[in-house]
Amino acid sequence: MNNILLATDFVDLRDRFRAATGQPIPALPPGPLPAGPAQLFQLLEDGAVPEVVVIDERSGTEAALELATRLNVECPGIAVVLVSDRAAELGLGAMRAGVSDIVPTESDEDEIRQALDRALRVTRQRSPAGQGDGADPGQGSQSGRGRVLSVVSPKGGVGKTTIATNLAVGLARSEPHSTVLVDLDLQFGDVANALNLSPEHTLVDVVQGVAARDSMVLKTFLTQHETGLAVVCGPHSPAEADLVGVEELTHLLQTLASEFRYVVIDTAPALTDHTLAALDLTDDLVLLTSMDVPGVRGLRKELDILRDLGMAFERRHVVVNFADTHSGLTRSDVEATIGTGVDLVLPRSRAAAVSMNQGVPLLLSEARDPMTKKLRHLVDRFTPAPMRDPRPAKATAGPGFGGRHRLRRKGAQ
Incomplete structure (x- = not known):
């Protein structure tokens, strides 16, 4: 005994x-x-x-x-x-x-x-439900393993946390207790504020001690959101970032992928060692840029680096945020510069800023805002039976050749 x-x-x-x-x-x-x-x-x-x-x-x-x-x-x-x-x-x-x-x-x-x-x-x-029970084997990279989705951007201030939190909330609402969100911005992560959470435990706690050795214990250290979403919040202080090792992070993500159907990762700007460790386990890569010259050029460079590292990602989703008809750029300009198609264009939204300040994601606020509808389309890309809007999406309008000329004149190929 x-x-x-x-x-x-x-x-x-x-x-x-x-x-x-x-x-x-x-x-x-x-x-x-x-x-x-x-x-x-x-x-x-x-x-x-x-x-x-x-x-x-x-x-x-x-x-x-x-x-x-x-x-x-x-x-x-x-x-x-x-x-x-x-x-x-x-x-x-x-x-x-x-x-x-x-x-x-x-x-x-x-x-x-x-x-x-x-x-x-x-x-x-008491035998817990099998990890693959009722799950679509094609959702993950291997049988019995959850689907890891990483939201990345080469620069900050492009709405990455907004996208990651709404994506995670949308997936959690589609299937209760199916999703965990990891704040991987070790120094300035803002997922807790975006979800109006006051975490007792953070990423530092779950990569150490007994929580790192037992998945049942790990689950008790996760912060629970009202939607049933489980959250690994970022460290309380930037100084604690050094307490999270790459090997410990890799083990954590592997454990979470064995326990949840979806693991959504909100990464830090730039390709840090921790971000690269997450990308090694990623099934779906959500690449985000703002519709401006610095953002688009940065995304092109990031795509080039990932290609050089052998991270092509068959399931890649390019999202352009802050689209504005008066920005001087069009969707075609962005696609010509980054050398690949854009999957989703999100309009500039006043409601998005309000939702972040209030800690209530747009998909929960039910705000009558064009971006809310677009975010639902993003969630639909990952759910087994998406319910898409029957009306065709409108292409983002723009001033034609002016934006494309400006991008190329600044050195974009």
């Missing part, structure tokens, strides 16, 4: 459970019960994730049932045994909290062994 954790401040209870199992069962340090699984896992000295957690109700009834409830919801692979002398009074509440068994504080060794055996059978009978 193994993988048991004791949450009690009473030494006699610890001794009785250890005698019943014949093993040195680990116990949480003395003090209040952790508020949830993430806090519990942070207290584990050896990092081994238990199959059964024994909670002493004498540490606080409300705290015990709350911890049991969260373990049942967030960690279905862990069974909870409640130690209490108030089984008749707490039975219904314990059942609702997902407690598998209640044992009295003075239980003998046989009763303890039987309760633990039942709990272990419960946890081993």
Whole structure:
């Protein structure tokens, strides 16, 4: 019998459970019960994730049932045994909290062994849904692996976080609990603000410790959005960026891809080592530029670099943001400069700026704005059964040859 954790401040209870199992069962340090699984896992000295957690109700009834409830919801692979002398009074509440068994504080060794055996059978009978169940094998790069979508741009200020957050929210709404969004701008990531989140844990926490070794623990460290979207928020401080190694990041992304149908990555401007590590795992590349000369020329250079690195990406989606008929450039100008087609043109939108300031993505605000409709089309490119607007998209108008001449005169080929 193994993988048991004791949450009690009473030494006699610890001794009785250890005698019943014949093993040195680990116990949480003395003090209040952790508020949830993430806090519990942070207290584990050896990092081994238990199959059964024994909670002493004498540490606080409300705290015990709350911890049991969260373990049942967030960690279905862990069974909870409640130690209490108030089984008749707490039975219904314990059942609702997902407690598998209640044992009295003075239980003998046989009763303890039987309760633990039942709990272990419960946890081993709980088989999480298979990772590929119901999923389209063609959605990922290999069977049983989620689809990794990276949103990249060579320069900042082009709306990359707006695109990434709306794409992730749209995918999460199309299939609940299917999507995780990773803020990979290690120094100045703004995903948390864009979604109005106050994360308890960030990217730094999930690449270290027990969360990096166990996918069940990892999920408890993710920040949950109201849509069911899971989020790995960027570090609290730019100084923490050095705590995220490339190898640790690669392992994290691989784990997330094994647990979620969609992994959306909001990268930092420029091709950093972390961005390149993400691109190595990317199935769909969303390339973003603003409709201006610096943005378009930067995108052309980035495409050239990716081509030189052997990152051609069969599934590549070029998006032009901030389109304006008075910008001096047209869609044709952009395509001629970057040497490939543009898949989606997003109009300049006042509502987009408001949504970022309010922390409510456009796809949730239901704002009557042309960009909202275009963002739905972007989400449709990745969902199994897209519902497209039957009306043909209008091409972005422009002043003709003026923009193209200006791009080429500045050195674009």
